[in-house]
Amino acid sequence: MGTNDDKKEVFTGVDHPALAADNVDRLADWYCDVLGYQRHFRHDKPVWILRAADGTLLEIMPKDDTVRPERTTWTPGWSHLAIRVGSIDKAITYLDGKAVKWGGDVMPAIGGGRVRNLVDPEGNLLQILERNF
Structure with missing residues (x-):
């Protein structure tokens, strides 16, 4: 895997960034209502995968107790x-x-x-x- 063409076949782009949220559902609502994301998938944990108009994804997951x-x-x-x-x-x-x-x-x-x-x-x-x- 020495050339840029070889790497392009393997690494195709960013799939998603992820945000750890105090309130997963409320923050997902804001990204959808304000920024136009669409709800793509919800896991019971709860975790939301949201999709932007260009197809990129955003994960919103519950935060831990870290300040x-x-x-x-x-x-x-x-x-x-x-x-x-x-x-x-x-x-x-x-x-x-x-x-x-x-x-x-x-x-x-x-x-x-x-x-x-x-x-x-x-x-x-x-x-x-x-x-x-």
């Missing part, structure tokens, strides 16, 4: 989930109507485009991201 650390965009480890949008201006107008909590203003995105931070109801850092390519 949530304070995070910034630059805290070590997984930082945030960036959700691609066709128009950041339209996305902001829509999300303002859903009373989301913003984490700053629109800024240039690393790698091109524009980005704005927000948090979900449990404090997980998200971004909406408009790319030009």
Whole structure:
């Protein structure tokens, strides 16, 4: 498995990130109602697998008793989930109507485009991201 073509046959992309939630059903509802995810599968544990419009998945699972650390965009480890949008201006107008909590203003995105931070109801850092390519 030495060439990039060989690796592309094996590693095809990201299947899903996972969020550990205080209330799995309530957080799944928010991602569906606010961000347009669809419920794909629910396990009795309870765990939800949600599907985005582009087919990518998001797992929402119950948290354990570990205390949530304070995070910034630059805290070590997984930082945030960036959700691609066709128009950041339209996305902001829509999300303002859903009373989301913003984490700053629109800024240039690393790698091109524009980005704005927000948090979900449990404090997980998200971004909406408009790319030009």
